[in-house]
Amino acid sequence: MRVRLEDVARRAGVSPKTVSRVLNDEANVSDATRKRVTAAMEAMDYRPLSSARSLAGNRSFLVAMLYDNNDNPASTYLAEIQDGVLEACDAHRYNMMVRPLRMRGEDFVRRLDAVISDHHPDGIVLTPPITDYAPLLKRLRERQVPFASVSPVSRENNIGVAMDEQLAARTMVEHLLSLGHRRIAHVSGIADHGASRWRLAGYREAMAAAGLAEDPALVVQGAFTFASGVAAARQLFALKKRPTAVFAANDDMASGVMWVANERGMKVPQDVSVCGFDDIPLASQLWPALTTIRQPSREMGKVAALQLLEVLRGRGPGRLVEMPFSLEVRDSTAPPP
Amino acid sequence: MRVRLEDVARRAGVSPKTVSRVLNDEANVSDATRKRVTAAMEAMDYRPLSSARSLAGNRSFLVAMLYDNNDNPASTYLAEIQDGVLEACDAHRYNMMVRPLRMRGEDFVRRLDAVISDHHPDGIVLTPPITDYAPLLKRLRERQVPFASVSPVSRENNIGVAMDEQLAARTMVEHLLSLGHRRIAHVSGIADHGASRWRLAGYREAMAAAGLAEDPALVVQGAFTFASGVAAARQLFALKKRPTAVFAANDDMASGVMWVANERGMKVPQDVSVCGFDDIPLASQLWPALTTIRQPSREMGKVAALQLLEVLRGRGPGRLVEMPFSLEVRDSTAPPP
DNA sequence: GACACAATTGACAGCGCTGTCAATTTGCGG
DNA sequence: CCGCAAATTGACAGCGCTGTCAATTGTGTC
Structure with a gap:
């Protein structure tokens, strides 16, 4: 029925573990083997089952985008950021989930904890205004969940995207x-x-x-x-x-x-x-x-997510990318009367 | 470290399978046992691992919301629907994912296939205008993926939400x-x-x-x-x-x-x-x-998702709910000159 | 109070993949 | 060509849960 990793392995004449290595883009696979396995995957239209990968590998391939829905009911700004984050996640075959997180109330950190415990995101994208709430950041660090921010207040020690x-x-x-x-x-x-x-x-x-x-x-x-x-x-x-x-x-x-x-x-x-x-x-x-x-909100969401993904994929430390702005002079400003 | 189902079982003095039954709200568990297990879960702050549940149970607890990002770039309307869908999914501990799906291009159905194969959503929420594209609906039925629609053109044979x-x-x-x-x-x-x-x-x-x-x-x-x-x-x-x-x-x-x-x-x-x-x-x-x-877009998203969830949870067939509209007379209309 | 039957509970295997670590092959210097 | 280290590959167990099916307990009947 469903094509499993084992089936690909048999077809490529290698062990399942080797197919796994190719799938995860690990080092120490000879070029010849890699090519053979990749070909087999394509030929069989292999689709790894993410629940199995998550269970065995102890990771979720999930990026959660957190936002405050208190002051931001369905805002265009967030929709654009979300669009950018989604594009970046897609590009690296990560899933994205959006989580509203009301910032009022004492149990704010507890609710964050619940999100992490329930969904185990590999990483988190923080959007304004929850980019700088100290107890939240502290908890994320304690729990060792990598995160990137869109327009964080503090530029120290933060990855993501910012604008002057x-x-x-x-x-x-x-x-x-x-x-x-x-x-x-x-x-x-x-x-x-x-x-x-x-x-x-x-x-x-x-x-x-x-x-x-x-x-x-x-x-x-x-x-x-x-x-x-x-x-x-x-x-x-x-x-x-x-x-x-x-x-x-x-x-x-x-x-x-x-x-x-x-x-x-x-x-x-x-x-x-x-x-x-x-x-x-x-x-x-x-x-x-x-x-x-x-x-450029959409682009900013994308860039922030890409920084996070760089970390998640062990490709580097990520950085805080500075985005350009532009003054759009339209018709609502003119010399004073 | 992490509390597993087995740990809860030990504490409640029952077998893991029984805890599983309680977790999934299945029938044929005595009230006394159910209560004992529930108490143990709470006491230990048990969080089921969804990847394990998905792998063993062959379901994903995932609802995918599909939209056409061709004619709808980050629209407020969709953001509101999404918000409603999310609320409904949260209430039943389902995850939600949003998937743009450009309706132009021949490989439209193939891309739908890819979404299903890659993510295995248990069900799908369709938003306008992709509520009535026949090849897509056909494929969903072939693949046996339940779906609910927001404002579908055809009211026959459809569940979800509509407005006159x-x-x-x-x-x-x-x-x-x-x-x-x-x-x-x-x-x-x-x-x-x-x-x-x-x-x-x-x-x-x-x-x-x-x-x-x-x-x-x-x-x-x-x-x-x-x-x-x-x-x-x-x-x-x-x-x-x-x-x-x-x-x-x-x-x-x-x-x-x-x-x-x-x-x-x-x-x-x-x-x-x-x-x-x-x-x-x-x-x-x-x-x-x-x-x-x-x-009422937000409410409509929620209602559509609830109909879908009713099906997913084996609670019923779901129906097409009719929502009321209202005429908001404001200041842009007046008698003709 | 014994029996048939339903309701409840449990034993066990296995979902599809990856971590660990051992086995094998390859490359290289002498 | 040999020996050694590095690179490559594989065997195997097990991640945490649920499906299957068998065992046990409870219930109603005469």
Whole structure:
């Protein structure tokens, strides 16, 4: 019925163990033998049974992608990362599973433990914001589960992928400054997310470099959601001295800002400029199209997974790869009125 | 080190086979024994090793969710379905894997075969548009892999979840009619998708019921993408006799229509009403907020998976569950000018 | 209270693969 | 050509669980 490793061995005239070695790409197999075995595998369309490989070899060929579904309900950003991770796993015949992991609650680490005990992933891909929660990282290290991160806060001792978000944010604010804006507001994200901190830092850096003192009223706390962008904008536009430009820490919040501008009859970008960060599809679908920072999410997921796979396959230590960003100037930013 | 089934058996004073029976929730175990075994499992925090269960029991505890990544790059709709499927699988301790499966190309069925041979999913959840491709369904039946579908075209012989999309579309058009619109355009989706056919049929049904002859110029073919909505709207708004309302077959296309309206200086809804279908988050983020049909995607994913799991667990035959829709009247529709 | 029958439990082999370690072959220096 | 180390190959057990089927215990009947 099913072709087993033993059948391949018989056909190639070698022992099962040798076929196993070829299957796992191990060293110390002569070229001639390897070729013969590979040919037999192909001829018989051999498909190794992963449960048997896992049981005997004590590994799962499984990569788990963890995400926080508390602040990220079905976000486009995560969907893109997932797509990239999946592509990388496929390329190396690893399976991928996605695991939501609510970050609130004390039993957070216990739930991580359960995931590991239940599924025994060979490695884990961490996505923001669970890239930097110390107890979690500690537990992963104790349990010796290799992991790679997408946009971790700390670059020390971490593999995966990162982007210079602070520089990106600074670049965005410099774009606004170059248009002539001086009263530039910032809607930040959830305070303890690395993304929020970097983007806020970039904003401050650019403002300071331009010799502008920070006006605390112009920095409003958001939560990366559309609704929080709406709330922040209501607050900003109620100011006596309104900002002429608003830089939101992500596109969803920027769309909330634009929504409120519309609501109040303010024209974007004539009356107020608005810009975001991430370049999710929404950014191009808004009117006017949103000026934002393009972050190659899909590629980042792929690269992070590849670093992890390098470790899992014993090919190297993996590294933290820096990805480029780009400023996408569209129609939501213009000189101040 | 690791707690095995055998360890639990020893502690409970029964044979391993009996523990196995309890683990698999089989009949013919006395209540007393079951209780004792369950207690031992809990006390020892026993975690069955799924690779061993799979190998010995010849099943994988895996549900694969298939989607077409050709026309659906990282869509919100799929992300929501996935979330629901995942929840259902978790509840029954099944694993979920997501598999993109490009529908173009001849080797489509061969690639499906590869997925089955490589991963041996116990069952499959099919998402639009791959719910009704005959060769694929045939192969699944040949291979005896149970499957459930989300919004299949054919309701015969299918389990999963469906919505009366035709009625929903008709309801939407009736909403436009009741506002006083008569020249109502429709931007349809990819022709051979069930969703396109139903939504178009609902449009026609409502128009006919209102005694309006169909104007072929008012029905434009789209492809479910923002760009195709833009293209369709350019065509519609170039007409001498422009429509006063446009019903797009999904929200992404509707946002394209609104974009073009903005581009041409037409006010929505004063100059033209626009509405969509699906109620993805985008719908509420647009200005004006989009009138649309709410489709409970997440819930639908969950329900479809539950039907499949009912079959996998030998609990019943599963059925095709009908989900309710709702018309979300927001700010993009109003009486004609 | 004995008997037939059903319900419950257990013994044992084996799922398909890989780790361990021993056996064999190959390559190389002298 | 021989001897030795390195490279290559194979034998075998066993990973943790479940299917099969036999043994045991419980239940109802007359």
